[in-house]
Amino acid sequence: MNENEFIKEIRVLQQIADRAMAGEEVYCPKCGELLIINKLGSGKHPSVFCPNNDFKVMIDYKGNNVIENLGLDKK
């Protein structure tokens, strides 16, 4: 996986996380199962994950978004 593919992948994950947090039903890109959402204030780290354990996105609300936290926007 080259850097562009990696950034593309991160943006897809970001989009899934954003949609889930906006209250949309989002399905696992791997198996198509409805993703489970731990919302902010649920007592768990905010995340979106597949009940089949093949997909997971952790969400960091301290920074603005995941992409920024990884420093990918600065390139």
Ligand SMILES: [Zn+2]
């Ligand atoms: Zn899945």
